[in-house]
Amino acid sequence: MINIKSKEEVEIMKKGGAILAQVMREVLEHVKPGVSELDLENLANDLILKKGAYSGFKKVEGYKYATCLATNDVVVHGLPKDNKLKEGDIIGIDCGVYLGGFHTDMAETLRVKSQISNHKSQMDKVDRFLETGKRALNEAIKMAKPGNRIGHISQAIQDIIEREGYSVVRNLVGHGVGKKLHEDPEIPGFVYEKIEKTPLIKEGMTLAIEVIYNMGKKDIKTDNDGWTIRTRDGSLSGLFERSVVVTKNGPIILTN
Amino acid sequence: MAHQGSFEIEGIVKESLPNTLFRVELEDGKLILCHLSGKMRMHFIKILPGDKVRIEMTPYDKEKGRIVYRIK
Numbered sequence A: 001m002i003n004i005k006s007k008e009e010v011e012i013m014k015k016g017g018a019i020l021a022q023v024m025r026e027v028l029e030h031v032k033p034g035v036s037e038l039d040l041e042n043l044a045n046d047l048i049l050k051k052g053a054y055s056g057f058k059k060v061e062g063y064k065y066a067t068c069l070a071t072n073d074v075v076v077h078g079l080p081k082d083n084k085l086k087e088g089d090i091i092g093i094d095c096g097v098y099l100g101g102f103h104t105d106m107a108e109t110l111r112v113k114s115q116i117s118n119h120k121s122q123m124d125k126v127d128r129f130l131e132t133g134k135r136a137l138n139e140a141i142k143m144a145k146p147g148n149r150i151g152h153i154s155q156a157i158q159d160i161i162e163r164e165g166y167s168v169v170r171n172l173v174g175h176g177v178g179k180k181l182h183e184d185p186e187i188p189g190f191v192y193e194k195i196e197k198t199p200l201i202k203e204g205m206t207l208a209i210e211v212i213y214n215m216g217k218k219d220i221k222t223d224n225d226g227w228t229i230r231t232r233d234g235s236l237s238g239l240f241e242r243s244v245v246v247t248k249n250g251p252i253i254l255t256n
Numbered sequence B: 001m002a003h004q005g006s007f008e009i010e011g012i013v014k015e016s017l018p019n020t021l022f023r024v025e026l027e028d029g030k031l032i033l034c035h036l037s038g039k040m041r042m043h044f045i046k047i048l049p050g051d052k053v054r055i056e057m058t059p060y061d062k063e064k065g066r067i068v069y070r071i072k
Helices: A007-029 A037-050 A125-142 A150-163 B038-042
Strands: A067-071 A074-076 A090-099 A102-111 A172-176 A183-187 A206-214 A220-222 A229-231 A237-247 A250-253 B007-017 B021-026 B031-036 B052-058 B061-071
Touching: A007 A037, A007 A090, A007 A102, A007 A237, A037 A067, A037 A090, A074 A090, A074 A206, A074 A237, A090 A125, A090 A237, A102 A125, A102 A206, A125 A150, A125 A206, A125 A237, A125 A250, A150 A183, A150 A206, A183 A206, B007 B031, B007 B061, B021 B052, B021 B061, B031 B038, B031 B052, B038 B061
Parallel strands: B031 B061
Antiparallel strands: A067 A074, A067 A090, A074 A229, A090 A102, A102 A237, A172 A183, A172 A206, A206 A237, A220 A229, A237 A250, B007 B021, B007 B052, B021 B031, B052 B061
């Protein structure tokens, strides 16, 4: 059952989304070589509380952190650890905020650099990898308008990712978001049944669209801690996610 | 936080219980409790023990499933 949110509920989610976006921006600015994952986790936790919201991820049964940190070959659900980030690492920061009874979910992957250079003259293959993921997310979000189907979002993600030679992770999916962190529908990053058979997108739906992809093969494995999911072939993995609401004129990103 | 997607698997119906619940045996021998999907109920598709069926399962509960198709 896909929950349609009323205009008032969407306004509450917009507030939560705005807070989440601010928290993410500050945490991303702190990503530098020498910073440890736990530093970022504690920073995110403090910022969320300071802005008057609650951590959405702590409401997940069995999860005690405010963020999931996915460095290099970790795909998703990385538990924040003590190790320090190195130059050239990639880190995917996934965070959720709970405000007014509603969740919002957002993730971004970033390259760890000692100085931020604005020119793209030295785009190596890792930068191209991340650029593809961002592009896939933007195209996927554009597909979230009334009259389209979930399959169109999946198709947009799969086309862009696979055209560059990367692989879409199959077992992990985007999802509806609202009173619960994970709601219907499931939004896979690949097309597995006829698009006409996937759910119809309607005005008022709130979707957390995720692009989860690997540089190498799509197979993944779970660590012994029961949460951390890594690529089976050790290749890098990227994660991008935004929570959007579908309106008459198209999608509006809640986490902005 | 990413959500683990549901997947489809095949099995053989071992026994039928009240309220269109069925005990189904999967390929690896595990017995799970399945219910009939609403679409099949709507179209009055009968399931009897011995039928081969397609099940939809979630990775979050490995003991339950939903029967979505009766394979000929």
